[in-house]
Amino acid sequence: MDLDFSTVELAFRDEVRQFLAAELPADIRDRIVRGDHSHVREDTIRWQKILHAKGWGAPAWPVEFGGTGWSKTQQYIFETECALADAPAQLAFGIKMVAPVLMRYGSTEQQNRFLPRIRAADDWWCQGYSEPGSGSDLASLKMKAERDGDEYVLNGQKAWNTLGHFADWIFCLVRTDSSAKPQKGISFLLIDMKTSGITVRPTKLLDGSFEVNEIWFDNVRVPVTNRVGDENEGWTYAKFLLGHERTNIAGIGWSKRELRRLKSDSAKVSKDGRSLLEDPVFGGRIAQVEIELTALEITNMRVIFDEAAKKAPGPEASMLKIRGTEIMQRISELQMELLGASALAYAHDSDDSRATASYLNLRKLTIFGGSNEIQRNIIAHMILKL
């Protein structure tokens, strides 16, 4: 048993740190620090191109597709260090979501066409899964795709689409057979966002931000060659996607960074002759969340270690998702509470409102990606066998 990284892993961590110190543009880093989302599109693309030039554009991909061939531990170290250095997150929809599906189930032509452009940030991908009537019960989705010669004709609506207003492409789950069991009649399509008949309507969120959209499809024609795998087998691919790439699901790097910020900010606020960090009540709350984060970090390492040893990957990710998001939300609560009543004055884009905006926005964490209640169902069924 050993809780510490090996010397080889530590050397890798140092290499990542040196790269981040040298290559992460100061203006991008500054916007992340201030919680300024005004340049999300430009910053995400610029940073992805820098990573791509280094050969690190696709940390989790196998070498034959232009990936790094890194171990799970290396991927974890990379993502954690990027977060700690205030680098932007890589756009998951392409690199972590559609790409693994293409590698496993896509045609060679699809792989050659899309994968290099994902890695190089030439295409921005988004996801079309949820619908107004299909959230947790995703398999009930209704958006219709009817075959007409070499094309599908799509009609329906997707909801909770993240950052689709920047997207070049969307991967969608659509219903190609309404007579079968819900899981049986779904297909997985790749759709060019410039196709006529697609309308993107922003959904204003409680924090004032516009990061999600409704997308309407009105007789949108998609070539059959843009279907991944077999018709009506899309649910299999969707499940594969959901079970894939979860090394960062606990958000350890983000939480460590924000906890560091919370500690340094609370050390600057004084009350009764000492800082709030030293205050037994407020500081005690920080201590509590730091302890929980320490435990989760070890739990995350255990899951990575077991995966590498090919022992039962899968449902443990639900645990990481639940505890990870709870801790992120707790840290954002404390960042806001630290400000007291001055957290009230609110303008969505103002630096002064960062903590409040983050608190409001991060309520999403326990809802998206399979709500924490759905994750508990998964634990009960898959691990506890209830």
Added chain:
Amino acid sequence: MDFSFNDEQQMLLDSTRRFIAERYDFEHRNHVRATADGWSRDVWKQFGELGLLAINIPEADGGIGAGSVGTMLVSNAMGEGLLLEPFLSSAVLATHAIVQLGSAQQRGDWLPALATGESIAVLAHDEASTRFDVMHIETQAVRSGDGWRITGRKSLVYHAPAANLLLVSARVDKEIGLFAVPTDAAGVTLLPRTTVDEQRAADIVLDNVAAAASARLGEDVREALQVVLDQGLAALCAEAFGAMDRILAATIEYSRSRVQFGVPIGSFQALQHRMAEMLMHLEQARSMSYLATLRCTDTDPVARRTALSAAKVLMGQAARYIGQQAVQLHGGMGMTDELEVSHYFKRLLAFELRCGTTDEHLAVYHQQIR
């Protein structure tokens, strides 16, 4: 980063578990707890034969030297089986104290008999005054001729009634000394107590007890004693993890077999989510038990203490949640003495209160936060 156990460690765990499964089932435990001693000398001798009492004795001293990971695994099994024997008290705490503080002569005198189980030693340190400062003791040792005279009162020393040797901490001027005192020495009075988790303990009154110069272990043991206590705390955490693991397994099993409204109660989502929550507490607790085990020998005292306090906080909270919910999910049956669940529940309650409560350790952790 490596979360696997080597072959020796795995064998140690397997053989301890096998022994407990074969010789120490819940029925046998009921028999043992009803005896006058409240623990089994017969089982203890067999532990000696299996080598379990020598795992914290270095090979150079004739022991097995299984390290903190070996101790963790054996302690896991002890907690799983709710054992009542003085493994933690004698084979971990007292043994570590002698190994780390004893002279060659003292180690040679005491360790072989501890390893076979012929002798049982306990560390008599805690007092009413140690609650908020583990090194604040009032028992005093004063010089008397070549030796010492010791006077004071120790609180709730687990397994003291089973011991023939007490390792008594006492103030020597501004230092803390550790003295080996036979339990039957003149001036030693044991006031027996049974703890809430049905282990045997005693308050110990020391009234001008004579100790020879050769009975003192080490010099000022303040720092070394903290190391010993930390190793004991790591083992206690491992024991608690074993109990948590089993009480959750028992609860899941019960929810599958208990039928109400025509279906097993485990099919109700409200209860499924509760058990999912218990599992998350359990897995976080396992991670912290590993942390306690791997950091309890850290030579940096701040890193060591911080890790152990973090572990005790999180595991204390896990013990409370898992224990309370296990009783709740067993319904009325959880309230009975008849089922295992209430006994695991009380063992976990004792864990919460022993070696510093959750809040006390949270305060220790908070003091070092930067």
